[in-house]
Amino acid sequence: MTASHVDRTRLPAGETCQSQGDPGAGAGRLPWLDAARGCALLGMLAYHAAWDLHAFGLLALDPGAALPWRILGHGVAGAFLLVSGISLGVARLRGVTMGRMASRLARVGVCALLVTGATLVLSPSAPVWFGILHCIAVTSLCALMAIRMRTPVLLGLAGVATLAPLLVRLPLGTGWAWTGLTANLPASLDFRPTLPWLGVVLAGLAVGRSRWPWRLAAVLARVPDRPAWVGGALRWSGRHSLGLYLVHQPVLVGALMLGLGTGWPSTPVDPLRDPADAAAFLQQCRRQCGLTGGDAALCLSTCHCVLTRALTAAQTTRIMLDASKIGAAVAACRPVEPDAAPRLRQ
Structure with missing residues (x-):
């Protein structure tokens, strides 16, 4: 059958x-x-x-x-x-x-x-x-x-x-x-x-x-x-x-x-449009982290860690949105808060 x-x-x-x-x-x-x-x-x-x-x-x-x-x-x-x-x-x-x-x-x-x-x-x-x-x-x-x-x-x-x-x-x-x-x-x-x-x-x-x-x-x-x-x-x-x-x-x-008349976007994972606005970076980072199911407190601490490391890597008071610097900062912060590392995307 x-x-x-x-x-x-x-x-x-x-x-x-x-x-x-x-x-x-x-x-x-x-x-x-x-x-x-x-x-x-x-x-x-x-x-x-x-x-x-x-x-x-x-x-x-x-x-x-x-x-x-x-x-x-x-x-x-x-x-x-x-x-x-x-x-x-x-x-x-x-x-x-x-x-x-x-x-x-x-x-x-x-x-x-x-x-x-x-x-x-x-x-x-x-x-x-x-x-x-x-x-x-x-x-x-x-x-x-x-x-x-x-x-x-x-x-x-x-x-x-x-x-x-x-x-x-x-x-x-x-x-x-x-x-x-x-x-x-x-x-x-x-x-x-x-x-x-x-x-x-x-x-x-x-x-x-x-x-x-x-x-x-x-x-x-x-x-x-x-x-x-x-x-x-x-x-x-x-x-x-x-x-x-x-x-x-x-x-x-x-x-x-x-x-x-331009090339591929220079920052395909870009959490911030205004590089001088740290507050906007933190807000966007926390939102993206929350979308992945991260705890609010862990997201906040991890995003602060990412921001600090990104500023240090850039050696400036302006947030440099180079994808490699942001990616390296996320990787460095992940061992501190393994479940809250934000998923950064546009």
Whole structure:
């Protein structure tokens, strides 16, 4: 008995996957799933565009600190991971082999390594060790290992994965930050730990194996696609989301560099725009430290330590925002307050 047959027996009496719009019974892809991925891509473009404008000094608002933009960033990441889980469930129902699914995940993993390599060159003080692509690759691999589990078990595991970082904090170094179980986080331009985001992927997997993707496809098929080019553009971008993800930042940053006639921002991890304002430095440092879950008192003492060491390294009363000096100060202060070293980013 095939997996596809097992899943189809769960449908109501008299209904088949074909009657529900199952791609395995005829069509190739679920158009709404491609469109959902395309919408997430648009949100990501908006967030990164604001981030780049801030990095080049064209936008005073800091998307990494403003609550609405932080919500957008988390929402976009959650959408990508949810769609990844649903896609795995849909692929399973369509009879896609485990080898093909693993091959797709391998491509995501290779692209994640490319992102790490590029950021090591362009932003050595805050490279992307475990960003959204790394998270998708690892959580999807975990989902593949759980793909045969019953839906109640999957949903239970999703709940455990979501709550685990709130209940468990282990005294681990930054090398284990990818697990999501330590408060000692690395300085990084993008960081998405395995937990709690594995819960989103597992929930998506449970949805993808159910009848709801087909029912939604059947409902949306009756909705007029107007204007047609909007839906077409969203579906096309969703089908090519991985490639678009890889090229969107080089295009955005390249356009800004060309338009402004300048080079790469000299301080990719810049906690302060006005180098003469120590108070602003401390405020920004404490805010960034707090975003990583650091205790307020520890954040304050660590930020004072970083400020003092940065001033000493600069040998001036002005705060020199050289990334290497700031990075060295953070590293020197970390042994004093290991759980409160601030995650400095723009």
